[in-house]
Amino acid sequence: PFIMALAAAARRCASCAIFSRSLSVPELRSACSYHKKVVDHYENPRNVGSLDKNDKNVGTGLVGAPACGDVMKLQIQVDENGKIVDARFKTFGCGSAIASSSLATEWVKGKSIDEALKIKNTEIAKELSLPPVKLHCSMLAEDAIKAALADYRLKQKDDKETLAEARN
Amino acid sequence: MMNRTLSRKLLGSMCGISNPRLSFAQSAVNTVQREKELIKSRELEKDEPRPLYMDFQATTPMDPRVLDAMLPYQVNYYGNPHSRTHAYGWESESAMEKARKQVADLIGADPREIVFTSGATESNNMSIKGVARFYKAKKKHIVTTQTEHKCVLDSCRIMEAEGFDVTYLPVKNNGLIDLKQLEETIRPDTSLVSIMTVNNEIGVKQPIKEIGNSYYQHHSLNVYLRIFISSISIMFLISGHLCRSKNVFFHTDAAQAVGKIPINVNDWKVDLMSISGHKLYGPKGIGALYLRRRPRIRIEPLQSGGGQERGLRSGTVPTPLAVGLGAACEIAQQELEYDHKHVTVLANRLVQKIMAAIPDVVLNGDPDQRYPGCVNLSFAYVEGESLLMALKDVALSSGSACTSASLEPSYVLRAIGTDEDLAHSSIRFGIGRFTTEDEVDYTVEKCVQQVKRLREMSPLWEMVQEGIDIKSIKWTQH
Numbered sequence: 147p148f149i150m151a152l153a154a155a156a157r158r159c160a161s162c163a164i165f166s167r168s169l170s171v172p173e174l175r176s177a178c179s180y181h182k183k184v185v186d187h188y189e190n191p192r193n194v195g196s197l198d199k200n201d202k203n204v205g206t207g208l209v210g211a212p213a214c215g216d217v218m219k220l221q222i223q224v225d226e227n228g229k230i231v232d233a234r235f236k237t238f239g240c241g242s243a244i245a246s247s248s249l250a251t252e253w254v255k256g257k258s259i260d261e262a263l264k265i266k267n268t269e270i271a272k273e274l275s276l277p278p279v280k281l282h283c284s285m286l287a288e289d290a291i292k293a294a295l296a297d298y299r300l301k302q303k304d305d306k307e308t309l310a311e312a313r314n
Numbered sequence: 315m316m317n318r319t320l321s322r323k324l325l326g327s328m329c330g331i332s333n334p335r336l337s338f339a340q341s342a343v344n345t346v347q348r349e350k351e352l353i354k355s356r357e358l359e360k361d362e363p364r365p366l367y368m369d370f371q372a373t374t375p376m377d378p379r380v381l382d383a384m385l386p387y388q389v390n391y392y393g394n395p396h397s398r399t400h401a402y403g404w405e406s407e408s409a410m411e412k413a414r415k416q417v418a419d420l421i422g423a424d425p426r427e428i429v430f431t432s433g434a435t436e437s438n439n440m441s442i443k444g445v446a447r448f449y450k451a452k453k454k455h456i457v458t459t460q461t462e463h464k465c466v467l468d469s470c471r472i473m474e475a476e477g478f479d480v481t482y483l484p485v486k487n488n489g490l491i492d493l494k495q496l497e498e499t500i501r502p503d504t505s506l507v508s509i510m511t512v513n514n515e516i517g518v519k520q521p522i523k524e525i526g527n528s529y530y531q532h533h534s535l536n537v538y539l540r541i542f543i544s545s546i547s548i549m550f551l552i553s554g555h556l557c558r559s560k561n562v563f564f565h566t567d568a569a570q571a572v573g574k575i576p577i578n579v580n581d582w583k584v585d586l587m588s589i590s591g592h593k594l595y596g597p598k599g600i601g602a603l604y605l606r607r608r609p610r611i612r613i614e615p616l617q618s619g620g621g622q623e624r625g626l627r628s629g630t631v632p633t634p635l636a637v638g639l640g641a642a643c644e645i646a647q648q649e650l651e652y653d654h655k656h657v658t659v660l661a662n663r664l665v666q667k668i669m670a671a672i673p674d675v676v677l678n679g680d681p682d683q684r685y686p687g688c689v690n691l692s693f694a695y696v697e698g699e700s701l702l703m704a705l706k707d708v709a710l711s712s713g714s715a716c717t718s719a720s721l722e723p724s725y726v727l728r729a730i731g732t733d734e735d736l737a738h739s740s741i742r743f744g745i746g747r748f749t750t751e752d753e754v755d756y757t758v759e760k761c762v763q764q765v766k767r768l769r770e771m772s773p774l775w776e777m778v779q780e781g782i783d784i785k786s787i788k789w790t791q792h
Binding site for chain 1: 695696697698703704723734738770773784789
């Protein structure tokens with residue numbers, strides 16, 4: 147009886163393993179179902195709005211095209227130490243685009259300029275569990291961050307040039 | 315016995331702790347459970363109310379009277395209508411013929427001209443491929459429009475691969491075709507012209523009666539002329555080019571029109587017509603094809619088999635579904651006028667309320683030549699998919715890129731010349747027999763609220779408010 151019980155248990159284990167292995171189908175999610183995080187960012191977006199774009203400490207990045215269905219505007223406010231203290235975004239795009247840009251503003255706050263440059267689209271996509279068809283939204287968010295930082299750098303360089311000219 | 319079961323249970327629990335194979339199985343079971351949760355997250359939660367259905371162009375709920383008509387044929391009178399030898403077959407066949415007559419009466423045809431198929435897609439395939447292949451010896455040209463349904467466009471593409479010439483006519487900005495352009499496009503070797511009656515995306519109604527009548531003049535005149543000339547030519551051995559007849563067949567995909575607007579195939583001079591069951595409150599999985607008998611259209615059958623449906627579409631006719639289609643057609647005929655009025659009132663209410671509440675909303679398609687139940691609105695500066703996500707308790711559909719598998723917006727909107735950013739912002743509202751005024755009011759309210767919220771989040775709206783012209787900006791492509 148002991149051996150029979152062992153054999154029965156072993157059979158159960160084996161069948162269970164085979165059964166569950168055949169059931170573990172990988173990619174079940176289609177493009178139309180949203181991850182809870184995307185829905186959350188979409189319904190309660192953080193940091194929607196605008197900063198004064200003429201301010202010296204504000205960098206504005208505008209990327210995308212309406213013809214493609216995705217336009218993102220990301221603005222960052224940097225203090226004297228080169229740290230980003232505030233960020234705002236506005237997006238014309240689908241739910242994943244809005245979530246990607248909202249997440250980008252969250253991550254960029256409190257980072258220095260160089261750290262913000264290191265944010266990659268793959269990290270954004272992983273955090274929001276974006277399906278392959280929506281990866282371009284995270285790429286656009288990364289582009290928006292870089293564009294905002296580049297705009298800020300350009301403004302700072304212009305300022306330094308005007309100061310240097312004034313001194314001369 | 316007790317000892318055995320006890321020892322088995324003990325072993326089971328011990329296996330759980332110690333046996334590595336079982337722990338692997340356990341982790342696999344966990345992934346299965348997680349995946350089941352993911353599947354569940356796509357379906358409605360347990361107590362979540364079902365969304366309002368405003369997508370009547372995609373499909374329609376079955377009318378309960380249709381279900382009543384179908385049910386006896388599912389469980390009691392379940393015979394195969396092609397069985398000639400017993401009562402089950404005879405009663406099933408008589409039900410099928412009765413359904414055929416009901417379908418024919420709705421469109422003003424003879425019952426012998428109706429062939430049951432599995433849906434409008436199959437009917438479209440049969441028409442295009444069947445006619446083109448049957449007449450391919452002399453006729454190699456097909457004419458269709460750019461706004462047809464995918465099945466028509468795809469069938470035409472297959473015909474191109476088989477060596478036919480296909481012309482895809484462009485449409486004007488209001489979605490209608492230009493009749494003069496159609497006349498010019500028809501060549502002596504055109505076998506088929508296929509134009510849909512009511513478009514499923516923008517609801518535009520094509521001038522089928524004008525097209526049919528302008529054709530029929532060529533058609534019938536030349537048929538008789540041809541008979542006369544050919545009879546003479548047999549005597550005088552005149553070569554074929556004298557009797558050049560514009561023997562062009564006219565097919566229309568009426569899936570969205572049947573049961574919603576009055577149709578008469580003899581008034582319209584249509585030769586082939588596709589009908590879909592689930593667009594007129596009937597069952598899914600059934601449709602019909604109307605094939606004119608006088609003058610006779612011949613097609614090469616797509617489906618081979620036992621020769622059912624006069625050899626044109628072999629296969630057992632699904633009696634319950636056919637009975638359902640027939641009942642749906644009869645109900646549609648009785649209630650056509652009332653439904654049309656009901657839908658018109660609700661559609662006007664929807665459009666006027668939305669346009670009064672928010673600016674920059676565009677109605678796609680001709681405002682007069684349309685079926686009122688299909689309303690396609692473009693909300694500028696707001697993206698379609700994000701609006702659909704916001705309106706999650708209303709079932710709608712959009713012509714935006716994000717909802718299709720590719721990043722291209724709907725080809726129909728592109729064909730009517732909509733700007734690309736407006737094409738990304740379009741939503742289709744479908745209104746039908748069972749839509750109520752409260753549903754429309756709720757949809758309008760939510761839509762207005764969400765569009766305002768999304769516009770606050772949109773950089774394009776901000777730019778427009780500041781007075782910047784969006785079209786003048788050079789955008790960065792990606």
